[in-house]
Amino acid sequence: MARVKLDQETFGLSSIMERITRARVKYCFKDDDTIYFIVGIGELGKAIGKGGVNIKRVQQEFGKKIKIIEFRNDPVSFARNLIYPLKVEEIVLEGEEVLIKDNSKKIKGQIIGRDRSNLVFINKVMKRFFNVEVKVV
Numbered sequence: 001m002a003r004v005k006l007d008q009e010t011f012g013l014s015s016i017m018e019r020i021t022r023a024r025v026k027y028c029f030k031d032d033d034t035i036y037f038i039v040g041i042g043e044l045g046k047a048i049g050k051g052g053v054n055i056k057r058v059q060q061e062f063g064k065k066i067k068i069i070e071f072r073n074d075p076v077s078f079a080r081n082l083i084y085p086l087k088v089e090e091i092v093l094e095g096e097e098v099l100i101k102d103n104s105k106k107i108k109g110q111i112i113g114r115d116r117s118n119l120v121f122i123n124k125v126m127k128r129f130f131n132v133e134v135k136v137v
C-alpha cells in the first residue's frame with residue numbers, strides 16, 4: 001500500500017470530520033462540489049451516524065456534498081465500495097488490473113461517467129492505496 005500524504009487543507013477537513021463523527025479518516029480529497037472521505041474498516045456506520053445525523057452535520061459545516069467510502073484491504077472489495085450504490089455482475093483482479101464486468105450499457109456508462117470523469121476518479125483513488133488500474137469491460 002502506498003503512503004498517503006495530506007496537505008494542510010485536507011488534513012484540516014479530515015480533522016473536522018473525525019471530531020464530528022469519531023470515525024478514523026484515512027484519506028480526504030475534494031472536487032468542485034463534493035468532499036470525499038475514505039474511512040477505516042468498520043467505521044462507515046459511525047461516520048454516517050444514526051439516521052444520517054453525522055453526515056448532515058458535516059455537510060452543514062463544509063457547505064458541500066459529502067461522500068463517505070469505507071476502505072477495504074482487498075482491491076476488489078474497495079472498488080465495489082467506490083462504485084456503490086451501483087451493482088455489477090463481477091469485479092475481478094487480474095494481475096495489475098481490476099476489471100469491472102457488466103452486460104448493462106447503462107451501468108457501464110454510469111461507472112465511466114461523462115468524459116470518463118468517474119473512471120478517472122476511481123483510478124485516482126485506487127492508485128492511492130493499491131498499485132492497480134480499474135477497467136470497465
